[in-house]
Amino acid sequence: MQDAGLYIHIPFCKMKCYYCDFPSFSGKEDNMTSYAKALSKEIRIKCKEKNIKTIFIGGGTPTYLSLHGWRIIKEAIDEIKKEHIEFTIEGNPKTFTEEKLKLFKDMGVNRISVGLQAWQEEHLKSLGRIHTLEDFRNTFNLLRRYGFKNINVDIMFGIPSQTLTQWKETLEQVISLNPEHISAYSLIIEEGTHFYNLYQKNQLKLPEEDTERQMYEDTVNILKENGYTQYEISNFAKEGKECRHNLIYWSLDNYIGCGSAAHSYLNGIRYRNEENIEKYTCKIEDENNAIIEEHLNSKKENMEEFMFLGLRKTQGISTLEFKERFDVEIESVYGSIIEKYVKLGLLNSKNQRIYLTHRGIEVSNIVMSDFLL
Ligand code: SF4
CATH class of the missing domain: 3.80.30.20 (tm_1862 like domain)
Incomplete structure (x- = not known):
């Protein structure tokens, strides 16, 4: 299961x-x-x-x-x-x-x-x-x-x-x-x-x-x-x-969302439910389903989300996990961006993890948006 x-x-x-x-x-x-x-x-x-x-x-x-x-x-x-x-x-x-x-x-x-x-x-x-x-x-x-x-x-x-x-x-x-x-x-x-x-x-x-x-x-x-x-x-x-x-x-792991406007992420697919309470109720009653949007993330989108979301955590992301998930070394995708922010003192790269520094957290939006490919 x-x-x-x-x-x-x-x-x-x-x-x-x-x-x-x-x-x-x-x-x-x-x-x-x-x-x-x-x-x-x-x-x-x-x-x-x-x-x-x-x-x-x-x-x-x-x-x-x-x-x-x-x-x-x-x-x-x-x-x-x-x-x-x-x-x-x-x-x-x-x-x-x-x-x-x-x-x-x-x-x-x-x-x-x-x-x-x-x-x-x-x-x-x-x-x-x-x-x-x-x-x-x-x-x-x-x-x-x-x-x-x-x-x-x-x-x-x-x-x-x-x-x-x-x-x-x-x-x-x-x-x-x-x-x-x-x-x-x-x-x-x-x-x-x-x-x-x-x-x-x-x-x-x-x-x-x-x-x-x-x-x-x-x-x-x-x-x-x-x-x-x-x-x-x-x-x-x-x-x-x-x-x-x-x-x-x-951590970009699987979750199911139930209820109006709920989102799910399952096996790389993002789903969104109907937001209107009445319409949501009718859809579930009649069709057993209230999903109004479904999007299969591309590999690129999954990599972006993995970085973008993962960097919110103070422990950041594991470079080994990146390799395991995407079958590619993180350096070949994000090498220059990581190097740039490490030099600026906004990112740390240590023990196979990449995470924001104290100063990096203060400007996290700027750093994280650079990970959008
Ligand atoms: S309106 Fe409701 S959901 Fe929104 S902040 Fe207030 S209590 Fe929370």
Whole structure:
């Protein structure tokens, strides 16, 4: 049986955050039950004869799905053999109920990812988050009470009007709760969001570039001092608590995506599901399939993705694995690019691995885009 990670998408949110361009929707509560039924059907079809190594339920706000919806999905998930797997569910403060937590435990969930973003109420409000800081604290304590020993907290820097001091406060306060994993992303203004409109009208006071660079620098240093190892550009973990599911993406390994807008990568083919909730549900009901795009990666595309994604990891890529996968020495494809960046001090090439240096991480987009052939 083939190994694969499983991603499950729950597209419902109570309210759309002002910065969010994820395929998630508010006001679609009436679709929850039919969506859960379709999703269960897709999970059963796609996971047949697969050895599922990790499960990640993301969204959207998975914890916003109704308990009834979860009961339907649980039946499909219960059919998957999942001994010793990492099983994550994402959620937002205020949407974790005790009943849902009990169900998640029964379902085998052993890792929780909570979206906080900022420690200051003013920022939570200005980002359009549905919760307060108190809600987050209560949720975190509830998760510990329910015995979850592997928790990630998502936080965000570079948000409007955020000061360096506030960012450090967010980092330090989150660290004081001792989660096992912290994801720290910088805010990106994406087209189609409320923030994008404000930005176009010059109504968004974003931190200066230098401040934002300092925020990232502080993130890396403060987390390191507190026992969190950086293993990817934006991800930090206590020893052994790196997210195994995300490592599948960054290592260009196989994964199956179920749910609206979910992507899969299987045997060199990328698939994309229908994004519209109603259309997704109908397609699964009528055709047992909601794929609307399929692309067989060329060898060149696979090499690019292997480099582009792999360099996100602080351990970078293995040159031996490159040879094994593509039957060609890495030097004959990327020799001059690697040499250029090693000379500039942005890449390291050591022990048959190639990885970004500290300075390389700061300009990672430039370095990584050079690996597109
Ligand atoms: S909760 Fe998450 S998915 Fe939902 S709108 Fe906010 S950022 Fe987007």
